[in-house]
Amino acid sequence: MRGKQAAGRADWPEKGRASARIETFPATLANTLHRRLETEIVAGRIEPGSRLDEQEIAERYGCSRTPVREAFRLLAADRLVELRGRQGAAVRSIGAQTLIEMFQVMGELEGLCARLAARRVTQAQSQALQAIHARLVAAAGDSVDVFYDINAEFHEAIYEAANNAFLADETRRLRNRVAAYRRRVTHMPTRVEDTIREHEEIMEAILAHDPEAAHRAMRAHLTLLGENLLDLIAGLG
Amino acid sequence: MRGKQAAGRADWPEKGRASARIETFPATLANTLHRRLETEIVAGRIEPGSRLDEQEIAERYGCSRTPVREAFRLLAADRLVELRGRQGAAVRSIGAQTLIEMFQVMGELEGLCARLAARRVTQAQSQALQAIHARLVAAAGDSVDVFYDINAEFHEAIYEAANNAFLADETRRLRNRVAAYRRRVTHMPTRVEDTIREHEEIMEAILAHDPEAAHRAMRAHLTLLGENLLDLIAGLG
């Protein structure tokens, strides 16, 4: 007879920090699949809107449908895929309207990151930021993918300097959701130089410990990025 | 032989609005469980930190473990439960540090809502807002739960006036995550009157179409709420 009270069992001793990717602990098949599919989607290797076939993926990874299904649920939680019950799962495709809205929210969140970073950044973090930026400048001529990755590093460094793990998680999550689209923007004519200039402004504000300037610069950066993205979409619509 | 291309099947015609709760469409067992458990957790009827037993819930709802497992994954996506592989799922408990961080982010998001609402609110929405506020004032003496619900309505009306579905979704999601804790704050001595006063200020700024004032008032509201919550936690720590 096991049916005790509703939920009165061994409570865990409360984790120190409630952040950290949800499921790093055990390397279950479902978790592995979750990570791998997430990477594929974020990198844009799976077209937005395309359907994900349980069986196909199951045999591709040599497992049964069960863990695949569970991975889908996890991805749905991050809003990376859409679950249409009885009709399978599909990579979420984002319309122009939603994209506008997302960039507005991202502007606010990344702006907060920048503001906090300006207040809290340490000496070591300042130097790290400058080093990353130097690498970004150096990579201006390299492949777009390399540039994109260093760009991401820059923002990641700011999250860290902001010293708000929750904010970092949420911002990162949002960033992931638009990543597949955002990556394409890097291909635009002046985007690389623009990015470098905008990053410079952000960085200087942070190094100068000027929260409002950092906030403003970061928001502007995101706004411009969003507008570029919309131009791109309008162009190929 | 079914193994075609990776994912080149029937693409859906892109949903009009990429928001809307993830899975309202089909009433599968897993989805039903997801919603019910979400309600239980958000309402605080399941203690934070307590473990969720697959079998127990399965037999309580008269189904097998499979849909229960899937519901857990969905809840994990919303960060409402924590998945510790091989050790079951537990309602996420939020530490003081994280709570502080969350309220900072919520302040920013709800602040954005208020700012947009001040710019975009329609005549009808203004009236609706006032009506809700009037009900809130009238409910000041009623049960805490009633007050809490009307309070939520007020914020919901602002989300709607902000006219940014994505922002509304994210803000609502965050609100849900802290709901179990937040609800308790309403019990504090002066919280009811404070809330009414703060709401008044927010509402007036929105009605006056003053974005910056609305933003400021809303952020202040969230900040005070967060501080109250921390006092509460410190008090019973």
Add this chain to the structure above:
DNA sequence: ATAGCAGTATGTGCACACAAGATTGGTCCG
């Protein structure tokens, strides 16, 4: 008495099987 260890029990992870709903192609009727 406490710490370490082994055996046991419980519960989760995964695979497989079955059932139900959805989609597609074909056929029949208007």
Add this chain to the structure above:
DNA sequence: CGGACCAATCTTGTGTGCACATACTGCTAT
């Protein structure tokens, strides 16, 4: 000739069984 209905097939949703990992309990040894 077109549209609607129907059937076959495919895909997802759910139930069940088994194996392994983790936690627990009682023992022994220092």
